[in-house]
Structure formats: C-alpha cells, structure tokens
Amino acid sequence: MADLLWSCRGDLAVACDTGVKVLGASDGSCKFSHAVTNKPQEIQPGQEFDTSTLGHGVLCCFSNSGKLFALCTPQKELLIWHTNDWKLLSKREVVRRTTVILFTNEEDYIIAGNKGGEVYRFSILNSEQDKELLLGHVSMILDMVITKDDKFLITSDRDEKIRVSCYPNCYNIRSFCLGSLDFVSCLTLLPAGNEDILISGGGDGFVRFWNPKSGEEITSMMTDDRVENDKEENLKESLLNCPAVSHLACCHKNSVVCAVKERCQTLCLYHTSVKEVTSLPSLQTSVPPWSVAFDPEGRLWCVQPHPEEPVLVFEPRGALPNLTYVKLSSDFSPVLLSASDWNFLKGCVDKERKLDTLRKKEVDNISEYFARKEDRIGKKKGKSATEDNTRTESLHTAHEEIAESHEAKRPRLET
Numbered sequence: 001m002a003d004l005l006w007s008c009r010g011d012l013a014v015a016c017d018t019g020v021k022v023l024g025a026s027d028g029s030c031k032f033s034h035a036v037t038n039k040p041q042e043i044q045p046g047q048e049f050d051t052s053t054l055g056h057g058v059l060c061c062f063s064n065s066g067k068l069f070a071l072c073t074p075q076k077e078l079l080i081w082h083t084n085d086w087k088l089l090s091k092r093e094v095v096r097r098t099t100v101i102l103f104t105n106e107e108d109y110i111i112a113g114n115k116g117g118e119v120y121r122f123s124i125l126n127s128e129q130d131k132e133l134l135l136g137h138v139s140m141i142l143d144m145v146i147t148k149d150d151k152f153l154i155t156s157d158r159d160e161k162i163r164v165s166c167y168p169n170c171y172n173i174r175s176f177c178l179g180s181l182d183f184v185s186c187l188t189l190l191p192a193g194n195e196d197i198l199i200s201g202g203g204d205g206f207v208r209f210w211n212p213k214s215g216e217e218i219t220s221m222m223t224d225d226r227v228e229n230d231k232e233e234n235l236k237e238s239l240l241n242c243p244a245v246s247h248l249a250c251c252h253k254n255s256v257v258c259a260v261k262e263r264c265q266t267l268c269l270y271h272t273s274v275k276e277v278t279s280l281p282s283l284q285t286s287v288p289p290w291s292v293a294f295d296p297e298g299r300l301w302c303v304q305p306h307p308e309e310p311v312l313v314f315e316p317r318g319a320l321p322n323l324t325y326v327k328l329s330s331d332f333s334p335v336l337l338s339a340s341d342w343n344f345l346k347g348c349v350d351k352e353r354k355l356d357t358l359r360k361k362e363v364d365n366i367s368e369y370f371a372r373k374e375d376r377i378g379k380k381k382g383k384s385a386t387e388d389n390t391r392t393e394s395l396h397t398a399h400e401e402i403a404e405s406h407e408a409k410r411p412r413l414e415t
Contacts, residue, residue, distance in 0.1 A: 001016075001017075001057075001290040001291065001348050001351055001352050001353060002014065002015065002016040002017075002290045002291065002303045002305075002345050002348040003015045003016075003060075003290065003291045003293075003303070004291060004292070004293040004301050004303050004311075004339070005060060005061065005062060005293060006062075006293055006294070006295050006296060006301075007062040007066035007069075007083070008062075008064070008065065008066045008296060009025070009066035009083075010025030010295075010296055011023065011024060011025055011031065011062075011066065011083070012025070012295075012301075012335055012339060013060055013062065013069070014303075014339050014344070014345075015058050015059075015060045016058065016344060016345055016347055016348045017036075017057050017058060017347045017348045017351050018035060018036060018058075018344070018347040019033065019034050019035040019036045019058065020033065020034050020036075020058060020060050020071055021033040021034075021344065022069065022083075023335055023338050023339060024335075025335065027334050028333070028334035028335040028336075028337060028338035028339070029338070030338070031086070032069075032081070032083075032086045034071060034079075036057075036058050036073050036074070036075075037075070057074050057351070058071070058072070058073060058074070059071070059072040059098060059099075059100065059101050060072070060101075061101055061102055061103060062083075062103075063103040063107045064103065064105045064107060065107065066083060067082065067083055067084065067107070068080060068081070068082060068083065068089075068103060068107060068124070069081045069083050070101055070103065070110055072094065072098045072101050072112065074097070076093055076094045076095075076096070076097065076098070077091065077092070077093060077094075078090075078091070078092040078093070078094050078098075078101070078110070078112065078122065079091050079092075080110065080124060089124065089127070090122075090124070090127035092122055092127070092131070094112055094114065094120070094131075095114060095116070095118065095120065095131070096114040096115055096116045096118070097114060097115045098112050098113065098114050098115075099113055099114060099115055099140065099141050099142060099143075100112070100113045100141065100142070100143050100144045101113075102144060102145070102146060103124075104121075104146060104150050104167075105146065105148055105149070105150050106150055107124065108123070108124055108125055109121045109122065109123055109124060110122050110124060111134070111144065111146070111153070113141035113143075113144045113155060114141060115140050115141070116140075117136050117137035117138060117139055117140060117141055117157065118133060118135075118136050118137075118141070119133070119134045119135050119136070119141060119144065119153070119155060119170070120132060120133055120134065121134055121168070134153065134165075134167075134168065134170040135153070135155070135163075135165055135170035135171070137155065137157045137159070137161070137163070138157075138159065139157045139158040139159045140157060140158045140358075141155055141156070141157055142156050142157060142158060142183060142184060142185050142186070142358075143155070143156050143184070143185065143186050143187040144156070144187065145187045145188060145189050145198075146167065147189065147196055147212070148189075148191065148196065150167055151166065151167060152164050152165065152166060152167060152174060152212060152213070153165050153166075153167040153170055154187060154189075154198060154212055156184035156185070156186075156187050156200060156202075157183070157184065158183045158358055159183070160178075160180040160181065160182060160183060160184060160202075161176060161177075161178065161180075161184070162176065162177035162178075162180070162184055162187070162198070162200055162210070163176055163177075164176070164177065164212050164213070164215065174212075174213060174215075175212065175213060175214060175215030176215050177198065177200070177208075177210045177212065177215045177217070178215070179208065179217050179220075180200065180202050180204060180206070180208065181203075181204035181206075182202050182203030182204040182244070182359065182360075183202050183203045183244075183355070183358045183359070184200050184201070184202040184203075185201060185202045185203065185244060185245060185246060185353075185355055185358070186200065186201045186202070186245060186246065186247055186248045187199070187200050187248070188248045188249065188250045188257070189212075189250070190250045190252065190255060190257065190272055191252060192255070192272070192273060192274045193274060195211070195213075195274065196212060197209055197210070197211075197218070197272055197274070198210040198211070198212040199248055199250065199257050199272070200248075201223075201244075201245025201246075201247075201248050201259055202244060202245055203244040203355065203358060203359055204242070204244075205222060205223050205224045205242035205243060205244065205245065205261070206220045206221065206222055206223070206245075207220065207221045207223060207245060207248070207257070207259050207268065207270065208220045208221075209221075209272065209277055218277070219276075219277050221268075221270060221277060221279065223242075223243070223245060223259055223261050223268050224242040224243060224261070243261040243262045243263050243264050244261070244262045244355040244356070244358075245259050245260070245261055245262075246260050246261065246262045246291075246353055246355055247259070247260040247290075247291045247292060248260075249291075249292045249293050249294055249300075250272075250294065251294040251298050251300070252294075253294075253296075253297070253298040254271070254298050254316055254323065255271060255272050255273060256269060256270065256271055256272070256280065256294075256298075256316075256323075257269070257270045257272055258292050258294070258300060260289055260291060260292055262288070262352075262353070262355055262356075263288050264288055265284055265285045265286070265287060265288055265289075266282050266283070266284060266285075267282060267283040267284075267285065267289070267292065267300075267302065268282050269281065269282060269283065269325065271320060271321075271323065278321065280323055280324070280325075281324055281325075283300075283302075283314055283325055283327075285302055285304050285312060286304060286306045286309055286312075287304050287305055287306050288304070288305075289302050289303065289304040289312075290303050290304060290305065290348065290352070291303055298315075298316050299313055299314065299315050299316070299328075300313070300314040300315075300316075300325055301313050301339075302314070303339075303345070305345075305348065305349050307342050307346070309330070309340075310339075310340045310341075310342050310345050311336055311339045311340045312327060313327070313328045313332065313333070313336055314326060314327050314328070315328050
C-alpha cells in the first residue's frame with residue numbers, strides 16, 4: 001500500500017512498496033528519494049497471498065520539528081536522515097519485521113514496534129548505543145503513539161488491547177483502554193485543551209474515543225450503518241464481518257478525525273472535542289483508498305489505487321456545525337501533480353494490508369468431538385450386535401450338533 005506523510009515544514013513524503021520520495025512544499029520538486037529492494041516472500045501451500053508483512057513494508061516518519069526523517073525497510077534496516085541537507089545520520093538493524101516507528105518529541109530517540117510484540121528504542125544522538133527494550137505484548141504490535149510531553153507511550157495489539165505505559169519506564173502501566181471487540185489496527189492522538197484524546201480503530205468497525213490516562217471510553221462511533229440496524233442476536237456476527245478501520249488521520253487545526261475503512265470508498269469524518277463527538281458529512285473516493293493525511297492547512301489528502309486520479313485533495317469549507325469538505329481540482333498545487341505520479345505508485349497495487357487475516361477464527365472442537373464419539377459408539381454397537389448374532393448362531397449350531405450326537409448314541413430297539 002501507499003502512504004502520505006506531512007511534516008510541520010510543509011514537505012510531503014510519499015511512501016510505497018518500492019521506496020519513498022519527499023516533495024517540497026513550494027514547487028513540488030523531489031527533495032529526496034530512496035529506493036527499496038523488496039524481495040517477494042514465498043507463499044506457503046494453502047495461502048492465497050503473502051501474509052508476512054500485512055502491508056507493513058516501507059515505514060517512514062518525520063520528527064516533531066521536521067528536522068529528522070526515518071525510514072524502515074522490509075530488510076530490517078532503520079535509517080535516519082537530517083532534512084536540512086539529507087545527510088544520513090545513522091543506519092541500524094532492527095530485530096524483527098517492524099510494524100510502526102515514531103520519534104520522541106524531544107527527538108533524542110526513535111521507537112520501533114514489531115510483529116513479535118516488542119517495542120525497542122534507538123538513540124539518535126549516539127548511534128553506537130545498543131537498542132533498548134521498552135516493553136512487550138503477547139501478540140503483534142499494530143500501532144503506537146506517544147503523548148506530546150513524552151510521558152506516555154500508547155500501544156495497541158491484535159488481542160483487542162490498548163496499553164498506556166509510562167515512558168521511558170514502560171514497566172509502569174498507567175492504564176488499559178479495554179472494550180474493543182477485535183484487533184486494534186490504528187491509533188492517533190488529538191490535542192483537546194490541556195488533555196489528549198486518544199482515537200482508535202480496528203476490526204470491530206468502531207472508531208472509539210478514549211481518555212488515555214484513566215482508560216475510560218468517552219464515546220464510540222460505528223462506521224458501518226448496516227451493523228447499527230442489526231438485531232442484538234446478530235450483532236456479534238455482523239461485527240466480525242464488517243469492514244475494519246484500516247487508517248486514522250487527525251487535523252489539529254479543525255479537530256477533525258478521518259477514518260478509512262478496508263475495501264470501502266467512504267471516508268468517515270468526525271469533529272472531536274472534550275464534551276462531544278459529532279459526525280460530519282462523509283466523502284466518497286473513486287476506489288477504496290490506501291490512506292489519508294491532513295496537511296498543515298487542514299486540507300485532507302487521499303491516495304488511492306486509481307491510475308487516472310491517484311491522489312485526491314479535499315478542502316474544508318464553512319464552520320461548525322456546518323463544516324464540509326470540497327474536492328479540489330488536480331491542478332490547484334504543483335505538489336499534487338508531483339504526488340500523483342502513477343509510475344511511482346503502481347507498485348503498491350494489490351498489496352493492501354489485508355487486515356482480515358488478523359481476525360481470530362473460532363474453532364468448534366466440542367461439536368466435532370461429540371460427532372466422533374457418537375460415530376465410535378455407533379460402530380461399537382454395530383460390532384456388538386454382529387458379535388451377539390454370531391454368538392447366538394454358534395450356540396444354536398452347537399446345540400443342534402449335541403442333539404444329533406445324543407440321537408446317534410441312543411440305542412435303537414430291534415423290531
């Protein structure tokens with residue numbers, strides 16, 4: 001899949017399966033590019049596709065000030081550049097396939113979570129310093145965010161859990177945000193006054209809003225209207241079949257959250273505040289998109305697998321509660337023209353995250369066990385009945401032979 005990432009300086013990073021390029025904000029010129037050799041994984045017998053990456057191929061992020069840029073490749077390389085001159089600062093090797101990376105707000109460490117459920121941090125100032133294990137989950141790390149004061153590191157995993165850990169002493173757990181019904185695939189933080197609101201999305205189709213320090217859920221919004229109309233007895237089955245929330249993006253300027261659903265062309269928008277969360281008019285894309293991002297001006301950028309229109313831009317119009325987003329023309333900015341390079345993006349076609357593979361399958365061993373048991377009992381009864389019939393026939397034959405023997409031995413009177 002392809003991804004868009006804006007820095008606070010206005011630079012746009014476009015990442016795809018074959019590499020990454022950074023475009024300048026003024027004229028859309030390519031300021032930096034890095035190609036990645038992505039060796040195809042061998043598909044095991046019985047698999048329809050490669051499930052080893054789940055779309056976590058090429059990962060990138062900007063630091064809070066935009067001075068640093070990091071890239072993690074499928075070959076387990078972690079590279080960091082300085083964006084002023086694009087000089088390579090460090091090159092490390094990560095332990096396992098990485099699923100998410102981020103900079104601390106102090107920009108002294110970069111943190112990486114992997115498929116094994118481990119979270120490590122790497123020093124930026126001292127490239128010779130060894131990696132440090134911060135925390136571990138018993139299942140795959142799917143996303144991770146850090147608060148603006150660097151006090152709390154928040155991680156989500158495949159086991160429906162969101163963990164809020166004190167940073168850097170992550171063995172101290174502040175809270176758990178519990179209530180998700182399936183894996184939690186994405187997280188984002190939205191500042192709201194002196195507090196942060198944590199937003200999560202996952203396999204149950206809900207966008208949930210949390211108080212991260214207390215772990216309490218503020219509210220939740222269902223992205224699939226069909227599930228809301230289902231009866232209670234069919235709710236669990238409907239949640240397991242509804243599209244998963246694959247990506248979240250937040251606009252700090254307008255306090256708006258955008259949710260992308262897997263295999264859906266609808267972008268769900270929500271205005272968020274400490275008091276309430278309200279739904280905004282949704283947007284439609286040409287095809288199911290890869291990801292979305294808000295630029296520093298509050299415009300929503302969407303990248304999609306469409307050769308004629310790879311990147312869409314929506315601009316906010318009006319004020320709350322009548323805030324809407326309007327699609328802009330393809331020539332409104334040179335950055336949009338440069339980002340819409342299909343020759344660069346086409347390598348991501350058919351390489352989406354495939355989040356359905358994360359769903360846990362229920363195995364009904366009891367029914368299978370009872371079926372096998374009844375079959376064994378039936379066979380045993382049939383065998384016993386056959387043995388009884390054989391034994392009865394044998395006894396009857398033996399009685400007849402004995403009777404004939406006695407008849408033969410009985411003396412006969414001569415007449």
